[in-house]
Amino acid sequence: MRYRITFFAGLAIGYVLGxxxxxxxxxxxxxxxSRVAQNPAVRNAAESAAQxxxxxxxxxxxxxxxxxxxxxxxVMGNGSGKASADDDWGTSNT
Structure with a gap:
């Protein structure tokens, strides 16, 4: 019960400040x-991290x-980390 009251108090304070x-x-x-997300350096870093x-x-x-x-x-095929074209996870590469 104490956590609920703390949660709702935090919610109220956040709402008022917001x-x-x-x-x-x-x-x-x-x-x-948006400006940060469109920055080429950020995009390159994100792509590098994903790769x-x-x-x-x-x-x-x-x-x-x-x-x-x-x-x-x-699903993984040969261990390359890429899904096969006929996987049943709904993530085909075609």
């Missing part, structure tokens, strides 16, 4: 976030491949 800032401040924050993640996932699959369920072997 409405005090107003729509204008929200639009400023939204514009700043490294795919590489590490492929290596991890190969390293523990014998211990994974058969369904994952079918």
């Amino acid at each position: 409405t005090a800032a107003g729509r204008e401040r929200y639009e400023q924050l939204k514009k700043s976030a 490294q993640g795919r590489q590490y996932a492929g290596k991890a699959f190969v390293a523990v491949g014998d211990h994974l369920p058969q369904r994952l072997h079918r």
Whole structure:
């Protein structure tokens, strides 16, 4: 019960502070976030991180491949980290 009261008190305080800032401040924050997201350096860093993640996932699959369920072997194919065209997870590459 104590946690519920704390949660609702925090919610109320956040609402009051949020409405005090107003729509204008929200639009400023939204514009700043959009500008950062469109920055080429940020986009390159995000793509590089995604590419490294795919590489590490492929290596991890190969390293523990014998211990994974058969369904994952079918979906992952040769251990490259890419789904096959006929996977049943709804993520085909075609």
